[in-house]
Amino acid sequence: MSASVIDKATRLKLAIQKSGRLTDHSTDLLMRCGLKFSRGKDQLVGFGENMPLDLLFVRDDDIPDLVEEDVCDLGLVGLNVIEEKRLEMAARGHATRFEVLRSLDFGRCRLSIAVPDDAAWTGPESLRGKRVATTYPFLLGNYLRTHGIDAEVVTLSGAVEIAPRLGRADAICDLVSTGSTLIANRLREVETVLQSNAVLVRTPLELPADKMAWVERLLMRIDGVQQVRESKYIMLHAPRSALPAIRKLLPGSESPTIIPLEGNPDKVAVHAVCRENVFWETLESLKAAGASALLVLPVEKMLA
Numbered sequence: 001m002s003a004s005v006i007d008k009a010t011r012l013k014l015a016i017q018k019s020g021r022l023t024d025h026s027t028d029l030l031m032r033c034g035l036k037f038s039r040g041k042d043q044l045v046g047f048g049e050n051m052p053l054d055l056l057f058v059r060d061d062d063i064p065d066l067v068e069e070d071v072c073d074l075g076l077v078g079l080n081v082i083e084e085k086r087l088e089m090a091a092r093g094h095a096t097r098f099e100v101l102r103s104l105d106f107g108r109c110r111l112s113i114a115v116p117d118d119a120a121w122t123g124p125e126s127l128r129g130k131r132v133a134t135t136y137p138f139l140l141g142n143y144l145r146t147h148g149i150d151a152e153v154v155t156l157s158g159a160v161e162i163a164p165r166l167g168r169a170d171a172i173c174d175l176v177s178t179g180s181t182l183i184a185n186r187l188r189e190v191e192t193v194l195q196s197n198a199v200l201v202r203t204p205l206e207l208p209a210d211k212m213a214w215v216e217r218l219l220m221r222i223d224g225v226q227q228v229r230e231s232k233y234i235m236l237h238a239p240r241s242a243l244p245a246i247r248k249l250l251p252g253s254e255s256p257t258i259i260p261l262e263g264n265p266d267k268v269a270v271h272a273v274c275r276e277n278v279f280w281e282t283l284e285s286l287k288a289a290g291a292s293a294l295l296v297l298p299v300e301k302m303l304a
């Protein structure tokens, strides 16, 4: 049996974007999940040193196919790319075979319709008979169909935002996060076609038990990492009488731990995990409610 056959049987392969907006977030997530990897000479493969998991660095557009065709077991990619692929396959009469395992807290953006600043907009019907440029023809086509709009989809491979100025389109359908690119191109965002973020997808094929066990472990760690990112551990002292007010102020916390304070029967220490960020305003409100000795600590790991 060749080495690659053995590898395929025992090591998970996870496709991530080689170079782009998702790359750093993806490797950061995996490293927070405990993965140590070294990159081969060709930089295409990252070998997991402490987990039976290897990374394949590829263009994001190739990730759905790699997972769908079972070249990789898992993939980290934008929901926008996954949904476009799903619709493309459906148009060809095929059902997609990958499964979204987790929605991740990075790569947030939206696929939006934008029109030139000075163009009139009364709703999706304003697109009737117009040309709309996009790199997402299937998502746009689906949106137009849903709204019963007959418009021309102009499929481009990039630089969609300059299409109206070049006279190639009357509107665009493109990814937006801050909106600054639209403003720079004198375009106005008018409709959201799809809200997106990065997702973890898996192959439709059944995985052997040992591989599946690692997928489960990875998922549990991803959940832990995502919970922890926003979470804070908060400690404070409070008069017993202020406890009801203070509990209401603790953001996203379950039952806090109440600890008596030696030599001070009226006061207690309160410790709580807050599953939301703790802002200065919250601390000020807690202080106003009677809390003192406030301490907010980052949470490093969490396992439910």
Ligand code: ATP
Pocket: 017, 018, 019, 020, 021, 022, 058, 059, 060, 061, 077, 078, 079, 080, 081, 107, 108, 109, 175, 176, 177, 178, 196, 197, 198
């Ligand atoms: P590749 O060379 O891998 O094909 P790309 O140019 O297609 O890269 P990027 O621009 O790096 O892709 O974007 C990758 C993903 O990042 C997008 O598919 C989307 O899910 C997400 N994303 C988040 N914010 C934005 C944004 N403002 N514009 C574009 N993509 C965004």
Ligand code: ZN
Pocket: 059, 060, 061
């Ligand atoms: Zn791409």
